[in-house]
Amino acid sequence: MALDQITILGIIVVTIGLFIWGRWRHDMVALASLLACVFTGLIEPEDAFAGFGHPAVVTVACVLILSRGLQSTGAMDALAQKVVPKRGGITMAIAALTALGAAMSGFMNNVGAMALLMPVATDLAVRHQLPPGKVLMPLSFGTILGGMTTLIGTPPNLIVSGFRANTGAGGYGMFDFTPVGVVVALVGIVFVALIGWRLVPARTQAGASTFDTGTYLTEALVGDKSAAIGKSLAELVKMIGDDDAQVIGLVHNNARVSTAMPGLRVRAGDLLLIEAEPGSLSSVLSSLGLSLSADPQSDVAAKATVSTAPELSNGAGTHTHTGEISDTPEGEQETEHGKEGKKETKKDSDDKRAKEQDDLVMRELVVLPDSYLIGRSAEHLRLAGRYETNLLALSRQGRRSVKRLRSTPLMSGDTLLMMGSEENLARFANEQRCVPLAQRDISMPNKEKAYVALVAMALAVAGAAFGLMPAAISFATCVLAFMALKVVPLRNAYEAVDGSVVVLLGALIAVAQVMDTTGAADVVAKTMLENLAQENPLYALVLILVVTMTLSDFMNNAATAAVMCAIALSVAEQLHVNPDSFLMAVAIGASCAFLTPVGHQNNTLILSPGGFKFGDYWPMGLPLEILVLLVAVPTLLWVWPL
Structure with a gap:
């Protein structure tokens, strides 16, 4: 191999390692990879940021803004309430919720769809006396599956389309992903609804009134009349042991003291660090006469008086108010009036x-x-x-x-x-x-703006679907309409754009192109064909799909697509077969992050509310990925024959 090929492959390997390590945020890793290419001479300095002008980057930014508009107007809330049945069995309810999540994810950001439907999932879990994770994980997987059905459903699809355009064949249309994507998504939803949710580990008690988020760590203030005054830490541990709670530390004069000093006596003004189940927290505070601590660094909190024994079960909370402030003008106090x-x-x-x-x-x-x-x-x-x-x-x-x-x-x-x-x-x-988690307290529905948002979004999709204009132009026009009609407030428009995603895409598109220009992708493809696929196109297609799925479980799916597209195109060229089959395999594989909580943002989002551990995803995720593989390969060969 040539020196530039060895260099870019080394950079890619280190990049993948940093993604999996997870210590650096994905946009930092991507930018570091881009700059490494510049410093080693693989990319000319004037071309370093050309990827940020790629249509895929523009389209993703526009879709994020449009998703914010659909959320803030409540355009999808009524649909969610109508689609998910209020009565009936849990199987039908999970099927309806997962299908709705998949359908929404085809036309808006996956995380936005997940955020909209999480409260619905909560109510569903409570209604059927299920641990919330049993509903949250199917919903998360459904929104991920739905992203593979359209061009704008997920960033990897836009990246795949961009690589196809670079070959001179033109980018994919809005619904070119639909035939394969819908089949895979439907099979996945049926599996999740009938079997999959039963495989999800139950990390909470059925019938819980709120999400089981594991245990809470809280700081409780010892008041002047608290029953904890004068008690040792060892005595307090025994007192609250029956309430599924424990004292794990003490803060005295802003210094934390460990429970390794069990004989230490508690005094008024101390802060007890208590670890408790959400349902036990109120009982512990009441029995010891403690109050939840306000933010001590705030000017307002410094003047605050916090009442004791809040009742978590009925929503009533502690009260914080400012100190006494007289509204009487100076001089009036001398008169009776x-x-x-x-x-x-x-x-x-x-x-x-x-x-x-x-x-x-x-x-x-x-x-x-x-x-x-x-x-x-x-x-x-x-x-x-x-x-x-x-x-x-x-x-x-x-x-x-x-x-x-x-x-x-x-x-x-x-x-x-x-x-x-x-x-x-x-x-x-x-x-x-x-x-x-528990209620839809944020959404402020506006029917008029909701209708405007839905009509504008439909026109944008139609414009891109029928080839009237490129996807980036169509959705940029819709964003302008959203801003002009105040569907999205101007002050919030750019806040909706996730800068880390933009940096990730813009940087890695340029890095992935180096794989092609240096011939490194050809080297990797030739090695895979000779040693693993044995020059067989079908084996090569399966290999590309499996490798992409595996990488997407441990690193960002957009990054996975950017790396694998160059290799997929090179494999197709060397085998003299249809490159669309391999690019679509990358698109499907990049949207199948079901084994870990780090492969997709939605999996991360449900980690704490579901009370999950890192290894709780594969019991349902692994069978689902195997099912996707078995369904996707014949469907790909049928829709995009070799």
Whole structure:
């Protein structure tokens, strides 16, 4: 092999290794790969960012904005409520929900479809007394399957289309993916509804009123009248042992003390670090006379008074209010009339506070993969000051945090127990990209704008489907219409674009092209053909599909498609067969990330709400991937013959 071939293959191997390692975010890995190509002379500096102008990148950005519009107007909510049956068996309900998720994912972002339907899945699980994971995982897999049915359903399809266009054959049309994609998706949905959901590990107790998010780690304030005062840590552990809770630490004067000092006595003002099941948290707080700690770093929280014993089961929460502020102008206090005015003002203030206390609720919110909260802690967010809300507890994949609650950096998939008014919690969730677990508290339906959104989206799809204009132009026009008609507020339009996805696509498209220009893809393809496929086109097709599926389970599916497209085209060229068969195999394989929580964002999103572990995905995911392989290969040969 030539030096440039060895160099690009080395860069690709390191890139894949970094994707699987997961320590760096995928856009950082992609950008590092691109710059490595530039520094080694494989890409000219002036051509380094040419991939960012690729139609696939533009189309993905547009689809993200359009998905935000469909979400914010409530355009899909009514459809979801009508399609998913209120009565009947669980099999039909899961089938309807999964099919709806797949259909929505064909025309909007997968994560957006998942976020819209998660509350529906919650209600379904509660109604049928099932652990939420039994419904969440089928929904996640359904939205992933649905993405393979259209050109805009998932970024890998757009990348595959771009590689085909680079060969001179032109890109794929809107529904060129549909014949194979629909067959695979339908078979997958039938499997998930009849058999698959039964294979999902049950990580929660049936009949739970909320998601089992594992255990919450929370900080509880020891008040002046708390029963915990004077008790040793060892005594507290025994006191709450029957409530499925445990004391894992103590914070005294901002210093954390481990339970390795069981004889340490608790004093007023201390913070107890308690790990408890969501349903047990209220009981523990009541029995010990503790209160959930507000954000100590906020100016508002610093003046806050927190009431004790919140009732989690009925939605009533603790109350945080500011210190006394007199509304009486200076000088009025010297007159009798002024004193009466002061009394009235104080009474009005008390009434207002009482009303505010009644309005406070608790909500469980999941941090989305594109949330602005990721990597930031509660003490940096100033929640009480900015949103008049408090972070009360955190659950992360059932694992205990080793830091203070307020200083723990948040991660994708974390479940947050938040307290505040309905309006403030909705604003926080919308602005910071979180999704509620139990209820649809965020969506503010607007029928007029919903109809506008659906009509504009239908016209955009039609424009691309009938070849009236390229997909990127058609959807960019729809985005302009959304902005002009205020379907998506101008301030939120660009917030809907996931910058990490744009960087990932723009960088890796250029890197993948180097595989072709240096001939490295030909070398890999020849090695695969001679040693594994034995020059047999059918074996080669199966091999491409299996390798793509395997890579997509451990690295970003768009990155997988970018790497495998060049190899697929080279294999087809060397065998002198139809390249469409192999490109479509890459498209199918890149949309089959069912074995791990890291292969697709939707799998990550359900990790904490479902109480799942890393190995909980393969019991349903592995049979599904084998089924996809058995169905996809003959369907590919029928629709795109060799």
